[in-house]
Amino acid sequence: MFLKIIRRSFRTMKDSYLIYILACSFAIGIFSILLSLVDNPKLKGDISIWSSGIANATLGFSVIFIFCAFVYMGFVGGFFIKQQAHEFKTFEKFGMARWTVIIIGFIQTVVVQLISWVIGVLVALIFQKFFGMLLLYLMGVKFGFAFLFTSNTFNLLLQIGIYSTLVFSIMNSFRVNRLLKNKKNRQKSLRLYLRIPSGILGILFFVSGLLVTVIFLGDIKGSQADKVLWELVFLMMAYLFGTYLIYFGFLPSLLTILQHIKRIAYTGINVFSFKYFKERLIRNTSILWFITELSSLALVLLSICYLGYQTIYNNYDYAHPFELTANQYTVKDIKKDLKENGSKITREYKTKVKMTVVQRSSNDQIIPGTFMSYSDYKKLPKSNISRNPKIGKKDFLILDYGYSVPGYVSNQSKEAVVKVKNADTIKSNKIGSAFPYGSTMYQGLMIIAPDSYYNDLDASVENTFYGWFFKNGDKLTKKQYEKLDSQEYTKGVSIKKADNLDETKLSAIDGSSNNTGTIFMDSSYSRQKSAKIQVDQITGFGIFIVALFSVALLIALGSVLTLRLLLRDDSEWKQLKTLNKIGVNKSEIKEIVKKETVYTFVIPIVFAVMQSYIVIALFGSFPQMDMLVPFILINLGYVALYGIIGFVTYLISWRSVNQKLN
Amino acid sequence: MQIIVKNIAKDYGKRFNAVHAIKDIGLEVKQGEFLGIMGPSGAGKSTLLNIISTNERPDHGQVLIDGIDMTQLHDKEQAKYRRNKMGFIYQSFELLDSLNVKENIILPMALNHASKKLIEQNFKHMIKLLNIESLSKRNVDDLSLGQKQIVAAARALINNPEILFADEPTGSLDSKSATILLNYMQLINDKEKTTILMATHDAFTASYCSHVVFIKDGVIFSEIVNPGDRNKFFEQIINMQRTIGGGSYFNVSENN
Structure with missing residues (x-):
């Protein structure tokens, strides 16, 4: 008997169960794959940064992933119990003991959860190699991925699967019990006296949120930290409450108003559809709100991830403009190695620089200043200096680390003032961050000075930078590279501060000797290839995780909306059938289903996109990055995928309605 | 509006589990006729009514309304026809819970995209005629069964349909409400010449018809025509019920 009832319930809601099981299986599958990657010995052995950080990050992400999946399972699993409310109550009316009905709910959940886990683990077994290869491809690693599922991973999955199945089944048993206790079907009333003011308040909150976003954009550029923090708190509150109140108050009130405008309401199917949409909206308020906010968060996070990715690549480009860079201390060894290896040099550069003590006026910090003449600067490859402001013969160009200097970069029009030991103070509004030989080769500021200024400058230390480009790479062997690596940060300069800048001394130092004063060490060489490997691996891993989370989030949000649309209660089904009986044709009912799907999917995404614009304001503090185009592309991509889910939902929803009408 | 039903049949279920709801029924309903369809539960009354009203398609056979074969029409055209020419009263009322009266x-x-003015005008006329003015702003859930059926009747009649289909219209009503509804149906049949097809197993309800067909096991068993005297017609119906099945499964109303 139990099995018959359970089988019948699966058959009648097969579309909904299928969507739920597939969504759960996907989440379980991805979780299993992530978990199996953590202790994969090949990854540990062949990728140096795997053991040092990425393995733990993978474990962390898999925990976050399964936690989110459990929230989804706990929340959505309840839909099916709610859907069977009428049936469960009828069983009880016919004399079935309450505990028997509870057991039916329990067994249903056990079956669905177990099927999800079995399919999920099978998905992991089948696709582990694919995802492993994808991860290695994205990380730029060129060895094959070997399939491996350790017994530890299996045991862990088995335990998590059994415990979570029990927990969700018990949760649903409680839900059935609560459902049977509530004898009356609680209909959510309209309460216009509450909804109209709430709706107005919601609109005010939301519009004020949009306005504050614009103000926020201005303040964040002006670096007004206190104001920015308060504005951010206000924005979060305004959007969270505003969106909820719009769903709770504004939209139902708007539909009520439309319903009372006879010219509109008494036309065609509107007389029914306004009320139908309103009822569905009131019933799904929390879900729509939840989806709006999560979508908004997803869009913001995706944009931030892209910014992070861009920042890493920018830093990499700034740090390694040449394939190989050396200074006077390392050039001899490097040239010898290149000759031995038969490396084919395509372009070679050499620039003399002078170093002295300078003082930033913005924070009075005394630091080393490396000077290069305008003529030498102009001889460098255009790609190395193109990101700096253009200068003329008599201009000064100040190169500084953009992100860490308050008041330097955030306001580009501001003039930078730099005091130089025993030389004229430099005032310039030409400020850049693209160090011609890479940012790791310098300490402090680099200043491109007019030739006359450079020639007159009394240098405390002199150095020469070398840069090379190659055909087919530098061909340095691992041994040569390790030898070079041992020389990194062994040379530098020391500053002994005095009462005034002119008496402050800068001297070259060796890492092995005892030095006093403030010490600034140089990296002495910079190799693009070794940095590129790490950057590729980290960003590849980032893309892999972000892509998995994004797809999972889209599936989760999409399936919640799809299930809410599919799971109509008895009275809603009856109404659609009645309409058909009294002469509303199927295409008109299809139109109702279409409009309902469009509203359910479009309204949250519109609010989510509007809210996510906050991220553009946040990016205002990174003026050197143009994030508008990527932001638009991220939004378009998200909307397109979301739209596909919406379209599929519409097809499934209409299919189920059509079946019922037949 | 003349209705001709030719050799229609309808089965439910498949192969060995098939139930023959209607087996080769043919009948003719003249314009302005008030036809009663009687028979025990499961005889096929509702199925016959649903097929004639185009809510279901027969497995074979034809339903001709004013010469148009309704079984050949597309779903969309059938729905349009239902909307424009037909009205429906069901035992279960089929009112939309989300809408008020x-x-x-x-x-x-x-x-039908009628003008606002015409809608208001017909509505006022209908609620006055059925004496339900006080109900107009109430929710459907707040109505008694009798009130619900009167509202369903008002919905069926507001469009001045040419054919009215009523499936056990008095099944959920008390005798007073049933009499009001039946008198009104007779009135529009007389005055508007609306063709009415009513399925019932209540002899008192059927006595309002001009002509009653009796169905048993999916086929027409017999027919009686109203001689003009309702009491006499009622007696004839009762007698036919006894002939068919000993009267055990027919309601004999005490309102006679």
């Missing part, structure tokens, strides 16, 4: 009644006119 007024919205339920005006729904067929709104679907």
